[in-house]
Amino acid sequence: MSLDALYQEIILEHYKNPRNFGKLDESRAKAHYENPSCGDQIDLQIVLNDDMVVEDIRFQGRGCAISQASASLMTEAVKGKPLDEVQKIIESFTSLMTGEGEITVELGDLEALEGVKKFPVRVKCAMLGWTALKSLLERETKS
């Protein structure tokens, strides 16, 4: 059974104890994303400083272990990183999930999510927070 590969210790741990969970103050950029087919939700907030480094990031959400752990792991992976590196992490993680494109950076703990690839209907869960992050960064860097 590949279930052990899917629900690795570290995923369950992040699901039960999500990192960077909560809200920043209302003035901060915010994205709300939802998977309409299952109702999983993510609210994401981010602070980019003048050097384009992710100074702070927080999420709130409801949903399955995969979507919530992935969001939690994501916040850890990008916090303190400069924008260009964050972009590489997003791309690399997307590649990990879809099997397309290249993995150009060390993904560290995020690799625990590799097992999701074998469950195509759950890939959307794993990507939920990342989709929110992408759109948030697009908005922030445009303005």
Place this chain on the structure above:
Amino acid sequence: MSLDALYQEIILEHYKNPRNFGKLDESRAKAHYENPSCGDQIDLQIVLNDDMVVEDIRFQGRGCAISQASASLMTEAVKGKPLDEVQKIIESFTSLMTGEGEITVELGDLEALEGVKKFPVRVKCAMLGWTALKSLLERETKS
């Protein structure tokens, strides 16, 4: 092939030379019937005298050999007959077409239509004029 049984000489002859074809004056009782699934049409007019005898009957119509010949044969069969006998003819002809009920009178030339029974989709054609006659008589005898 049962086609010869369907299209007997006498049917084709009535189709080409319908009897009692045309209109009575507008004041006479009139029924318009149509088979919506094929467009066959019959306009029927009738004169019942005080003794309840069919003094005159006329039809006009467009449609297939079966519907038009059946109407023509019908007018011949009922013209000059008293109402109660007409009713028996209607019932007997209906029995001939459906195979249900009894045939209580001599149908004469109408028996040429017996072959229609084997063509269920065409029974409606043969009945068109008769349906018009029935509703016309109902209306006339009520008033």
Place this chain on the structure above:
Amino acid sequence: MIDLSRYRKDFPILNQTVKGRPLIYLDNAATAQKPLQVIGTVDQYYREYNSNVHRGLHTLSERATRAYEKAREKVARFIHAPRSEEVIFTRNTTESINLVAYTWARKFLKAGDAILLTEMEHHSNLVPWHLLREEKSIELRFIPVTPRGELDLQHLKQLLDGVRLVSVTHMSNVLGTINPVEVITEEAHAAGAKVLIDGAQAVPHMPVNVQDIDCDFYAFSGHKMCGPTGVGVLWARAEILRDMPPFLGGGEMIHEVHLNHSDYADIPNKFEAGTPNIAQAIGLGAAVDYLSRVGMENILQHEQEIGALAIEKLKSIKGLRIFGESEKRGAAISFEIEGVHPHDIATILDEQGIAIRAGHHCAQPLMRKFNVQSTARASFYFYNVPEEIDILVDALKTAKRLFGYVT
């Protein structure tokens, strides 16, 4: 427990493995499986007498027309409709309800009128009325659901004031609750309202008699009762159907068409525009024959027994909570397990060959009422057997263990 397991052999789909385990199909409230008798009927139609219906004068068309109209008669008898022309073939329950909303309701409801629904309705019996309300300022009211998952009928009389239509599900697809539709109908009629019953979950699972219920409209789906996908039914009283304007315009539903106006045909054709779902309706006729042979009383008894057993065994799992504890209920069982999200449950069960559903089950308002985002749902049909419950319970324990909980 009544044993209907002999019917399993009629369902080829059940005889397969999923992820190396024998398939256990517990998603019957979403759609039911099809017996060979239905599959074969559809197959035979295409191999032997596929043809357009009604207007054809040739042998194939005559045979197809006869089979199609015969299916209508079978369906009418199955729900004890007085006349077969009162049975309208649609795509599914959803289209049946929308048909009423687009025709009857748009013609007869006026601003200020109210429609009474319930808090346990499927989206298919909510959204059509939302759409209607975007056009007409009608009011929507809701019969509340109690914590036990039953309709709270205490204030029904007051709720009915000013109501023109009551539209209510016969059996909840989430809670399993079988609603007292006869009582509701009687009260509604006394208040001058018409009654529509959403029978999507009832017709497959219990004997239904529209004359006993005395409702005005009854809607259901073929695919949930062993029939093909792509066919549903709207039943309504003939006099109501005749008063309704047509829904879709096109071939077959007309009497006469001119360039600038049309006369409409009589029922049922008036509501079946264009080439119908011929093979599907004929297949539904075969499904009705099949279910009648199994016996709807037997099916109901089996499901109540297997449902009760499942609930009992599920309750033995610590941290498992069941939604809906109605006395009168079918075998659709929604639950959650503390600490394991329903989607994760579904994935973990699927790895063990068990198909259940997880989500809001198209009943988001009811989810909100119970303050959950989604639930897991196991729903049984007559071909399910008690052994499958044990495997389900074991698999749920595995899920808990995987998530680090003791079981």
Place this chain on the structure above:
Amino acid sequence: MIDLSRYRKDFPILNQTVKGRPLIYLDNAATAQKPLQVIGTVDQYYREYNSNVHRGLHTLSERATRAYEKAREKVARFIHAPRSEEVIFTRNTTESINLVAYTWARKFLKAGDAILLTEMEHHSNLVPWHLLREEKSIELRFIPVTPRGELDLQHLKQLLDGVRLVSVTHMSNVLGTINPVEVITEEAHAAGAKVLIDGAQAVPHMPVNVQDIDCDFYAFSGHKMCGPTGVGVLWARAEILRDMPPFLGGGEMIHEVHLNHSDYADIPNKFEAGTPNIAQAIGLGAAVDYLSRVGMENILQHEQEIGALAIEKLKSIKGLRIFGESEKRGAAISFEIEGVHPHDIATILDEQGIAIRAGHHCAQPLMRKFNVQSTARASFYFYNVPEEIDILVDALKTAKRLFGYVT
């Protein structure tokens, strides 16, 4: 003549006798027969992976969802739609056109606006607009049909004045005429009107490219193109679909439902309420694969050749008159024989194993134009062979003889 007779073996229905004679099926404009590849695809769906789509997290549901969405992609490619989410599955052409009438037209047309149709439309492209006109005082105009059975486009520019929608058949089901839809679309767009093409007779019989036509809506039926009954398609530009209000309300077509309002899902789901015709859509995907393998160019060529041959041979029968002599035409051939009513022709042909249609072909206004009540129609498909024409001609001569005419 291009020989496609090798494909006959794929159609089990063709291998039968009717009234003791080999079946000759010439009622293809009403509905086409299904190859084993389509029958088998539907059968396999029910035997192996029948399940509700979209919301399921289990293996069967995932497989059904993938197959259903794959079918959408196949259909999109088949008509050269730029995006597969622009393909909406409906029941048939009729529902597709009604969908546009109920949503787009009800939202965007206002009193005084005009819709331009033609005198050769099928009832499915007339009655929806009659229904609309009972609600809104819009004007219906008609492009006239010439005695040869072609559209008279001489005054198109004037006709287009004030027109918001042009809705026209790609190929006439009565006359066989293939209309210059590209030209009409260009003119219509220049006049600011949107264009809907009724492709019920075109998609089965010729390559269709919605981008080349440049139309806004395109409607067709699965059952006329070797697909199952109970599935049709509406294609429309994504931006138009997104602007349209939803049609039917229910499961799958929503994003979020509250008791008193709903948010709608994105296309295509917004227009596919409730459990879709899953098996039928997947079957249509198989039909598209099959037709692509035969080759739509080959089909068109074959039909033009067999159509021309049929017309030539039919004309050899004295007293036979053909309706529609367009240069560009398919192989639907309407005719009458002096002194023998079309229904009698159909019955006599059926006795000889030949299936044709007789009636108004759901085109009563066109019938009136040609001053007939009904016509006989022989309509060919790629599996028909030239020998069948000879048998048809002989059978028609038999009909004449039976009615006492020399042949």
